[in-house]
Structure formats: C-alpha cells, structure tokens
Amino acid sequence: MSYKLSVIVPVFNAEKYIRESLDSLVNQTLGINNIEVIIVNDNSSDNTLDIIKEYTEKYTSFKVINNETNLGPGESRNLALSEVTSDYVTYLDADDFISENAYADGLAKIDEFDVDLLIYNWETYTGSDYVEPINIHQQNTEENKLIENIKDYPKLFLSTAPWNKIYHKSLFKYLKFSKGFYEDNIVAVLSLINAKRIFLSKDSIYYYRKNFDSTTENISVDSSIHLSNSIKEIFDLKEEYPDFLDYIKLLNINFIYDILFWIYYYDWTIPQEVKMVDKLKSSIIPFTSDDINRFKKLFPDKLSYEEDILELTNYDSNTFLAKYKYFNRLNKVNSKASLYVDVGRGFNEEDKVEITYTPLRKNKLTFNLENFNNICQLRFDPLEGSFIKCSVTNNLPIVSSNCDNSIEEDYQLFTNLDPCYVLDADFSNISSIQINFDLEILNNNDIANLFRQKDNIINNLQVKPKKRKFGFFR
Structure with a gap:
C-alpha cells in the first residue's frame, strides 16, 4: 500500500500516555489509511506493548518493531527509518500528541511551496492550567513563511526537536540519531543546513508533554x-x-x-x-x-x-x-528578590515576601500581598549580594532608590550589595503586584570603572586635606 506520510513513534514504558498519542494519529484529517505508523517498542516492561497491539490489530497501517534490549530513542528511530516506505517522514514521541489537521495541512504546504522540510508550531502541555513559558528552543511562527536561505533565520538553529518537522526523503540520509541523551541535536542541525527550501507553518501544533519523570527533567x-x-x-x-x-x-x-x-x-x-x-x-x-x-x-x-x-x-x-x-561573589542561580511591605511599622524582615528566581536580562515577578492590610509603602530589592544595573520597566510609582545615579535615568546603577527601590502609592486594595525589570550583573571591569569614577570625583573636590599624623606618604 502507498502511504502519503510515515510517522515514527519510539516507545518505552509509556502506558500512561500512549493511547492519547496514538489516538491523535488515528484522528488525523489526512486519514489513518494514508499514514504509515511505525512504532518501536524499546523493550518496555509495563503494559505498553499490549496497548500497541490493540492498534496494530485494528489498523493495517500500524507496524511495530520490538527491541530485544533497550536501545534508547535515537537508535530506535534509526531502526524505524529503514522501514519507511513513503516519501515523507515525521516523528511523534509516545507521551505527546498532535493537532488533527497537522499532517494534512503540512503535506499540502509542502506540495504548494515545493519544500523539503516543514516546521510547525508546538506548545508545552502539562495536563493542568499551568502554561509553560516559551523558551528559545521554541521558535514558533505567527505567520506562514517560506525560507530559501536558512542563514537569514539563525534562531532556527536552536529548534532542535525532531518531532515538529516533516522531512522529504532527500533528507533521510541526515536523520541518523546519536546514542544517549540529546540524540536529536545533530539531526536538527544537518536537516536545517541541507534543506533547500523550508516552510514554517503557523497552522499546525505539536503538543509536547511536560513529563517531570523524563530524562531531560531529571x-x-x-x-x-x-x-x-x-x-x-x-x-x-x-x-x-x-x-x-x-x-x-x-x-x-x-x-x-x-x-x-x-x-x-x-x-x-x-x-x-x-x-x-x-x-x-x-x-x-x-x-x-x-x-x-x-x-x-x-x-x-x-x-x-x-x-x-x-x-x-x-x-x-x-x-x-x-x-x-x-569564590565568585555573584549569585548566579537560585537568587532571591524581596518585597518589603510597610503596614505602618516601617520596612522589616517580618513583613517581607521573597521569590527565588534565576536572574535573566528581562524578569517578571509577581508578589502575593493577600496577607497584608493597610499597606503604606513597598520596597523592592531585585537581587541581593551583587553589584547590578537595573531598570523597573512597568511604570510603578518609584519615589526613591539607593542607586548611585538618579531614578529618572533609564537604568539605575548599584554598587552596594543591597539594592532597592521604594514604591509609594495607594496600595490598600491590591492583593498582588507584578514587577517587570531588566537586570544586568556588573562584571569586574564595570565595577572597576565605576569605583574609578567615584575616586576621580572625590579627588577633584577642592577640599584642603588634613595634615597627616605620620609621614609615610609624600
């Protein structure tokens, strides 16, 4: 039988999610009879194989390869590629799923624009209301776009996932996954370099499940x-x-x-x-x-x-x-930002909300204030224990700061290890406050230059020096 697309699904102990994954293939608008599904059971020890057999018995387009030992997803994908009979292949991980129109829409765009690599959007799925922040590997597109020179889109080189792409058979020779973790990085790079024409599709979505038991999360x-x-x-x-x-x-x-x-x-x-x-x-x-x-x-x-x-x-x-x-004085990870709450007793350690975060160039923190009444003022400490350059970017009522320069400037310089901003407004009816801020930790050269500038200012003051008690200095 001739298939329009082959889908390779490496599987290891996936009984919890495998049905949802395979059902998303069965429900494709392209039609399951047009999709060759090659499942590689990587020596699972749970009920995964029993579930797979239900689908292979029901759908003639489903095939299964059983590994006698656990080979990992990379080598499992390599084995399956040798069984592909169609001109196009894609991948689906056993705990993920895909939108119903993904393959029909993808192949239509491949045919219309004559491309050998198609990339579609993906979203992180947790099964709850939690929305995973987009990371720089997730270069989703808001418009359909044809790419004829990958060098014009360098950010795409960080799109290393194999499963949000459809590959033409001209790229199959580059789909050789490595052993071990992170086996897909080399495949992504080689595919992007060797694809003659690439299409970015906004109209299909791959749902990547945030599995906290997976290798990449541990x-x-x-x-x-x-x-x-x-x-x-x-x-x-x-x-x-x-x-x-x-x-x-x-x-x-x-x-x-x-x-x-x-x-x-x-x-x-x-x-x-x-x-x-x-x-x-x-x-x-x-x-x-x-x-x-x-x-x-x-x-x-x-x-x-x-x-x-x-x-x-x-x-x-x-x-x-x-x-x-x-011995580096900079706290690179697991840093704390503090919000001191003045409820009439001034700023003190008892009336404080802390958030642990990893400092980035652009940060967004939300402080819960439900436990405080009659708030007079707030003091925001963006990062303790480091010399920084900082700018609060969401128009909060800042009235003072212990910065070295003015709060009216685009950013504030702090050469003290307890930088802070004081906010003054009517906070009586708020239950939370969001603070957006840009942050840069000053390096050694920055700090040296700042202190050199301070020394110059002091030296230039026209103040008559006191007579030294000892004659050590000439």
Missing part, C-alpha cells in the same frame, strides 16, 4: 556528559560545513549555558563537578566576544554567563570552579 552528571558529547558532535560539523560555523556556535553557546547552569545550581561532589567541566572543556572550541555578542543580540533575555563561557578554555577545571562557582 538532571544528572550523565546529562552533562551526554550534552557535552552532542556539543562536540555539532562542532565537528565545522570541517564539512565551515560556512555555518557561526550558526553552530549559536546553538552550542546555549548548550554550554545549560551545562554551566546545572553545575552552578545543583549540589554535586567536587569530583563530579571536575568531571563535568573536564568533559565540557574537551568538547568545545574557544569563543570570542563577537560570538557572545551575536548570541546576545538574538537572545537578549538569555545569556548571563558571558565571562564564564569566554574563559572556560583558559583555566583548568579546578581553577574554573573556584573562580566561577565557589
């Missing part, structure tokens, strides 16, 4: 090792595709950021941390300030480890950890 030392392997694999492409080195660097800067965040955030043993940094250092090539600035221009809200990334190859692992994790 960070371990192996997570860092596997992602470092992926970084090296991607960097190795520079020999075959030298014209794409800048784009490869964009993706890997983001992956390096992730690994550094894991190292800084979690409590590892020293040998584990050294192992993680050693592996990362062996997987990268040096970056320049131009590389970092290119990334910052595209993703201004993301990067906060510029110096760390630039200096990574300049230190042995122990020294790097000492400087950038243990």
Whole structure:
C-alpha cells in the first residue's frame, strides 16, 4: 500500500500516555489509511506493548518493531527509518500528541511551496492550567513563511526537536540519531543546513508533554556528559560545513549555558563537578566576544554567563570552579528578590515576601500581598549580594532608590550589595503586584570603572586635606 506520510513513534514504558498519542494519529484529517505508523517498542516492561497491539490489530497501517534490549530513542528511530516506505517522514514521541489537521495541512504546504522540510508550531502541555513559558528552543511562527536561505533565520538553529518537522526523503540520509541523551541535536542541525527550501507553518501544533519523570527533567552528571558529547558532535560539523560555523556556535553557546547552569545550581561532589567541566572543556572550541555578542543580540533575555563561557578554555577545571562557582561573589542561580511591605511599622524582615528566581536580562515577578492590610509603602530589592544595573520597566510609582545615579535615568546603577527601590502609592486594595525589570550583573571591569569614577570625583573636590599624623606618604 502507498502511504502519503510515515510517522515514527519510539516507545518505552509509556502506558500512561500512549493511547492519547496514538489516538491523535488515528484522528488525523489526512486519514489513518494514508499514514504509515511505525512504532518501536524499546523493550518496555509495563503494559505498553499490549496497548500497541490493540492498534496494530485494528489498523493495517500500524507496524511495530520490538527491541530485544533497550536501545534508547535515537537508535530506535534509526531502526524505524529503514522501514519507511513513503516519501515523507515525521516523528511523534509516545507521551505527546498532535493537532488533527497537522499532517494534512503540512503535506499540502509542502506540495504548494515545493519544500523539503516543514516546521510547525508546538506548545508545552502539562495536563493542568499551568502554561509553560516559551523558551528559545521554541521558535514558533505567527505567520506562514517560506525560507530559501536558512542563514537569514539563525534562531532556527536552536529548534532542535525532531518531532515538529516533516522531512522529504532527500533528507533521510541526515536523520541518523546519536546514542544517549540529546540524540536529536545533530539531526536538527544537518536537516536545517541541507534543506533547500523550508516552510514554517503557523497552522499546525505539536503538543509536547511536560513529563517531570523524563530524562531531560531529571538532571544528572550523565546529562552533562551526554550534552557535552552532542556539543562536540555539532562542532565537528565545522570541517564539512565551515560556512555555518557561526550558526553552530549559536546553538552550542546555549548548550554550554545549560551545562554551566546545572553545575552552578545543583549540589554535586567536587569530583563530579571536575568531571563535568573536564568533559565540557574537551568538547568545545574557544569563543570570542563577537560570538557572545551575536548570541546576545538574538537572545537578549538569555545569556548571563558571558565571562564564564569566554574563559572556560583558559583555566583548568579546578581553577574554573573556584573562580566561577565557589569564590565568585555573584549569585548566579537560585537568587532571591524581596518585597518589603510597610503596614505602618516601617520596612522589616517580618513583613517581607521573597521569590527565588534565576536572574535573566528581562524578569517578571509577581508578589502575593493577600496577607497584608493597610499597606503604606513597598520596597523592592531585585537581587541581593551583587553589584547590578537595573531598570523597573512597568511604570510603578518609584519615589526613591539607593542607586548611585538618579531614578529618572533609564537604568539605575548599584554598587552596594543591597539594592532597592521604594514604591509609594495607594496600595490598600491590591492583593498582588507584578514587577517587570531588566537586570544586568556588573562584571569586574564595570565595577572597576565605576569605583574609578567615584575616586576621580572625590579627588577633584577642592577640599584642603588634613595634615597627616605620620609621614609615610609624600
């Protein structure tokens, strides 16, 4: 039988969600008889295989491959690709599902615009009212768009998921997934580089389930090792595709950021941390300030480890950890913002709301004030323990600040370790307040320049110095 599209579904112990996933295929407006479904059961130990058999017995377009040992999603996808009989293939993970029109709409656009790669939108699904913030891997499109030169859309290189794409058979040779975690990164890069024409579709949605038991949600030392392997694999492409080195660097800067965040955030043993940094250092090539600035221009809200990334190859692992994790005065992760509430007793530690967050360039925090009555004033401390540059961006009634410059300026400079803003208005009837603020942690050069400016101001004051008691200075 001839199929219009093949869908590869790697499955491991997915009894909880597999029905919803497979039903979203059965209900496709393209018609299940036009869709070749190749399920790879990766040696599941629960009731997954029994559920799969229900579908293979009911629908002739369903096939199943049973792995005798657990191979992982990458190798499972590779096995299934050799069984594909149609000219187009896509992927569906066993705990995800897809909108009913996705495949019919996707193939129609492929035919209309003569493209060999189609990318459609995706949303994170948690099964609750919680809405996952869009991250920089989620480059969704608000309009249908034809791309004939991928270099004009560098952000797409961070769209590494294999499952929100439909691939023409001309790209099949690039769909060779790696072993281990993060097996899909190399496939995404090779597909984007080698696709002649790409279409971004706003009209279909892949629903990615936020599964808190998944490998990507449970960070371990192996997570860092596997992602470092992926970084090296991607960097190795520079020999075959030298014209794409800048784009490869964009993706890997983001992956390096992730690994550094894991190292800084979690409590590892020293040998584990050294192992993680050693592996990362062996997987990268040096970056320049131009590389970092290119990334910052595209993703201004993301990067906060510029110096760390630039200096990574300049230190042995122990020294790097000492400087950038243990003895660095900056609290890089798990920082606190505080809102002090004056209910007639002034600002004190008892009347305070704290939020733990990871400081980004653009931040949005909401403080719950339901437990406070007759609020007179509020004091907002954006970040404690660091010298910062900050700007509150949502027009709150700021009346004063302990910044070094004026609150009337576009941003405030703080060379004290307890920066704060005082807000004064009628807060008597509010139950919460949202504070949007831009934040930049000052680096060593910034701080040195600021204190140098202060010294110059002091030295220029026309004040007659007191006579020194001792003659040590000439």
